[in-house]
Amino acid sequence: MTTLSIEKLCVEVADQQILDDVSLEVSSGQVHAVMGPNGSGKSTLSNAIMGKPGYRVTSGSITLDGKDLLPLPTWERAKAGLFLAMQYPTEVPGVSLRETLELALQARGKTDIDVTSRLLEEAVQIGLSPELLDRPVNVDLSGGEKKRNETAQLAVLEAEIAVLDELDSGLDIDALRSCAERIETMTDSGLGVLCITHYHRLLDYLPADQVHVLVDGRIVETGGPDLAQDLETNGYARFLRSDVESEGVTVSIDGLGASKKAPNSSSDDPFADPLV
Amino acid sequence: MTATRTSLFQLPNGGQSVGSSAFLERRNNAAQRADEAGLPSFEEEIWRYTPIADLDVSKYELGAPGGSLLDFGLTNGVDENAAAVIHIVDGQVVSISVHDEAVTVLTDGTEFENLIGSVMRTGPDVFSDYNFAYCSASIVIHIASNAVIAGPVLIRQHTTTEGLAWFPRVMVDLGENSEATVVEHQTSPDIDALVCPVTELKVHQAGRLQYLTVQEHGPRTWQIATQMAEIDRDAHLAVSQIALGGEYARARIDIKMAGQGSSGDISSVYFGRADAQHDFRTFQRHNAPHTNSNLLFKGVLDDRSRAIYTGLIRIEPDAADVNAYQTNRTLKLSEEAWAESVPNLEIENNDVRCSHASAVGPIDQDQRFYLESRGVPEDIAEALVVRGFFADVLDQLPVATISDAANTRISELLALEGPGQQR
Numbered sequence: 001m002t003t004l005s006i007e008k009l010c011v012e013v014a015d016q017q018i019l020d021d022v023s024l025e026v027s028s029g030q031v032h033a034v035m036g037p038n039g040s041g042k043s044t045l046s047n048a049i050m051g052k053p054g055y056r057v058t059s060g061s062i063t064l065d066g067k068d069l070l071p072l073p074t075w076e077r078a079k080a081g082l083f084l085a086m087q088y089p090t091e092v093p094g095v096s097l098r099e100t101l102e103l104a105l106q107a108r109g110k111t112d113i114d115v116t117s118r119l120l121e122e123a124v125q126i127g128l129s130p131e132l133l134d135r136p137v138n139v140d141l142s143g144g145e146k147k148r149n150e151t152a153q154l155a156v157l158e159a160e161i162a163v164l165d166e167l168d169s170g171l172d173i174d175a176l177r178s179c180a181e182r183i184e185t186m187t188d189s190g191l192g193v194l195c196i197t198h199y200h201r202l203l204d205y206l207p208a209d210q211v212h213v214l215v216d217g218r219i220v221e222t223g224g225p226d227l228a229q230d231l232e233t234n235g236y237a238r239f240l241r242s243d244v245e246s247e248g249v250t251v252s253i254d255g256l257g258a259s260k261k262a263p264n265s266s267s268d269d270p271f272a273d274p275l276v
Numbered sequence: 277m278t279a280t281r282t283s284l285f286q287l288p289n290g291g292q293s294v295g296s297s298a299f300l301e302r303r304n305n306a307a308q309r310a311d312e313a314g315l316p317s318f319e320e321e322i323w324r325y326t327p328i329a330d331l332d333v334s335k336y337e338l339g340a341p342g343g344s345l346l347d348f349g350l351t352n353g354v355d356e357n358a359a360a361v362i363h364i365v366d367g368q369v370v371s372i373s374v375h376d377e378a379v380t381v382l383t384d385g386t387e388f389e390n391l392i393g394s395v396m397r398t399g400p401d402v403f404s405d406y407n408f409a410y411c412s413a414s415i416v417i418h419i420a421s422n423a424v425i426a427g428p429v430l431i432r433q434h435t436t437t438e439g440l441a442w443f444p445r446v447m448v449d450l451g452e453n454s455e456a457t458v459v460e461h462q463t464s465p466d467i468d469a470l471v472c473p474v475t476e477l478k479v480h481q482a483g484r485l486q487y488l489t490v491q492e493h494g495p496r497t498w499q500i501a502t503q504m505a506e507i508d509r510d511a512h513l514a515v516s517q518i519a520l521g522g523e524y525a526r527a528r529i530d531i532k533m534a535g536q537g538s539s540g541d542i543s544s545v546y547f548g549r550a551d552a553q554h555d556f557r558t559f560q561r562h563n564a565p566h567t568n569s570n571l572l573f574k575g576v577l578d579d580r581s582r583a584i585y586t587g588l589i590r591i592e593p594d595a596a597d598v599n600a601y602q603t604n605r606t607l608k609l610s611e612e613a614w615a616e617s618v619p620n621l622e623i624e625n626n627d628v629r630c631s632h633a634s635a636v637g638p639i640d641q642d643q644r645f646y647l648e649s650r651g652v653p654e655d656i657a658e659a660l661v662v663r664g665f666f667a668d669v670l671d672q673l674p675v676a677t678i679s680d681a682a683n684t685r686i687s688e689l690l691a692l693e694g695p696g697q698q699r
Binding site for chain 1: 641642643645646647648649650651652653654656657660661663664665666667668
């Protein structure tokens with residue numbers, strides 16, 4: 001049993017506070033969804049968990065089975081059992097996927113895994129063309145292929161807790177189903193999942209035990225699977241109160257979703273991840 | 277000849293140039309030009325940023341007893357399939373073996389004298405003139421017309437003697453409609469020596485030549501190299517470099533698209549460590565219409581190493597319908613590393629497509645984070661990103677054995693950097 005525990009987490013990016021007092025806990029076999037509108041801090045949460053440079057934790061804690069992850073570099077967090085499936089997986093020219101996974105497994109002392117055959121099995125299972133495994137990491141893969149590739153890596157690396165940062169973005173419905181169902185199978189054998197998403201549809205195939213609503217960097221509500229359904233129907237409007245103002249940002253509501261504009265900001269979305 | 281003339285280099289006792297009187301006169305003229313010119317100054321643009329002022333030629337002597345080749349380095353194993361293997365140590369030819377009847381290796385005679393200096397009639401600098409004056413183991417490789425040479429011609433030029441200055445010289449004459457690969461491998465151990473190689477390449481009509489230089493000098497060796505090429509009608513030349521060593525390693529690479537429809541590629545991977553300094557000066561000269569050239573350089577600098585790149589694309593008035601590209605990318609692994617990149621264009625014709633791109637920066641943090649997020653330790657992730665950065669150049673090199681060896685060597689060099697330096 002492994003538990004990822006996030007307590008009262010506050011995170012700054014480029015001196016701007018993005019996450020405020022976020023707490024949640026994911027254990028083996030569980031699926032927790034974090035849902036929220038654009039710019040609510042979802043990607044910041046996943047990057048902070050994985051220790052991406054530029055994401056500064058100002059207070060709070062992230063622990064895995066009680067072990068403090070914050071002082072650890074990214075690779076040691078992965079070694080401890082975390083996996084981040086990225087929203088936009090980075091292309092790494094000239095670097096072989098196989099070698100990357102072999103080196104990653106070597107670093108965590110798992111030398112008995114045959115990466116080549118495992119990758120092939122996973123690729124076949126989730127509909128990723130095996131010849132794409134010979135490409136340099138993510139190079140010239142379509143958005144959907146990249147997400148399938150992330151899913152295959154998650155399986156081969158045998159992570160304990162997976163953070164899925166908008167796994168559903170860029171995926172067609174078939175790819176979504178095969179990736180989500182594969183991950184659902186992994187949860188049966190103990191994988192814990194923190195699933196960050198805009199939409200309900202991923203959760204149709206990867207049912208969440210708990211749903212957290214993240215708005216303006218705060219978790220504003222936590223509930224069961226019904227909450228995701230409610231968001232699908234009613235959007236985030238009820239969480240975006242126009243009388244709530246922070247740092248000069250005005251919030252307005254339009255019919256389906258919410259759009260926020262900072263009148264004096266050059267950026268369209270003041271909550272957009274400044275590092276992306 | 278002026279009586280008061282003094283050469284920067286003195287031939288050793290008993291040292292004697294051989295050849296016809298006309299050839300000796302040409303060599304003497306080159307010596308005279310060089311003596312009169314004297315050493316260059318870093319105030320000259322072409323020597324800007326260099327440590328040329330630190331060069332004290334008086335500590336070097338011409339001529340050495342010669343040694344043996346101990347370490348084949350990156351060309352280990354290339355011999356098996358080679359069309360010819362030539363070993364030259366400390367300015368003396370040790371062995372020549374030729375395994376392909378279309379390949380002729382000349383070291384003297386009329387044809388030799390006619391070909392040496394036929395591409396580079398006068399040197400662009402004092403070191404190439406001194407090269408002609410004092411080259412002691414010049415090699416002309418002649419490849420017959422209409423021949424396809426499967427294996428590479430391999431020339432190993434090894435420097436073993438502390439305090440030696442010598443002037444390797446190679447001329448490749450590729451016959452019409454022929455195809456060949458030539459590898460020049462410069463090596464030295466950890467000695468203070470001065471090596472000034474000159475390479476002349478003549479690619480006759482419709483010929484296809486690949487010329488790869490592998491530079492693995494020791495950390496105290498100076499290299500001042502000049503390569504000059506002339507490409508005839510419809511012919512193609514690819515010159516490439518793997519440069520891993522030297523205290524100051526300069527390569528001037530000057531290719532001329534002389535015949536219409538000709539094309540030339542120049543590529544390089546270089547790696548600087550400790551206090552090493554790489555210096556590349558490239559010239560893409562388009563003298564004829566319908567010609568193409570493409571340059572791709574990739575360098576990685578660690579520690580306090582430095583790199584200079586200056587490149588000129590020159591398009592003459594008659595050269596219409598020209599494509600000429602130039603890209604130099606440098607990765608700095610350390611704050612103290614330093615790089616300067618200066619591209620120049622001189623275009624005298626309107627019908628051209630030209631571009632140059634140059635970038636100096638740290639390694640891609642997103643790539644590194646991606647690999648680390650899989651669980652690859654940070655130093656290994658950095659090494660992978662660096663190797664990946666070199667991959668497109670290495671993959672295009674003509675001899676796969678050497679590309680693989682270079683890849684392995686670069687990995688070793690990166691692993692030696694020690695664990696996880698946060699930068």
